[in-house]
Amino acid sequence: MAELHPRLAGDCLLLGQMPLSRLLLMNDSRYPWFILVPDREGISEIHELAWDDQQQLLTESMALSRAMSAAFRPDKLNIAALGNVVPQLHVHHVARYRNDPVWPAPVWGALPAKAYQAGQRAGVIASLRTHLGDGIRWVG
């Protein structure tokens, strides 16, 4: 299994393993913010993945998107592969609301993360689990 970049490991909680990607929760309670990290070594761009892996990443991204839409009823999803700071390929999925603190700006670099309280974090994870279905092996 590819090692997680220290920045991802430090900022996020590992939630589970999908067929291709690990699912992380960003420890920022301002928005429900999940990250998919394809388990492949030395890849920074989606187009560097093999075609089958690109397909699987799309499948996982769409399953996560549908689950987030159902669980959190956002005004908009923001999906992005940036990687200017962390070169390991990872795809952000952020649930955005017209009344969130940085709308309509993007979340990256906008405000310092506001860590979850334990109970609040458990609630967000439970909501996602209800909607994400079986294509994931949950951690813990």
Added chain:
Amino acid sequence: MAELHPRLAGDCLLLGQMPLSRLLLMNDSRYPWFILVPDREGISEIHELAWDDQQQLLTESMALSRAMSAAFRPDKLNIAALGNVVPQLHVHHVARYRNDPVWPAPVWGALPAKAYQAGQRAGVIASLRTHLGDGIRWVG
């Protein structure tokens, strides 16, 4: 054909039509910045597309990404479906460089666009055309 949102029509130049998406060039010479707009009415999220359309969007996004990598040799591609301002589904593809004016921050909302000079714009388009292949009908 779905009408382009006025903000996209105003900020961008239409370059061509792929099987699913229109290809636009953002009129901002700070970075080579292209946008795919799937030609479907009333869609704001990728997961709202039919599965075949999701596959085609991936195919077009990867073709564009490979062409941008070959044409512009960026340090990183930034690919994102945001849509907080323009609800019509559109997918940004931005070639980023460690010495570009906002690296490593995201480009959205960072700086006012710096319009292309005509010759400079023609050069960027010609570079992309050299690498994009046949899956597009060019305009003009």
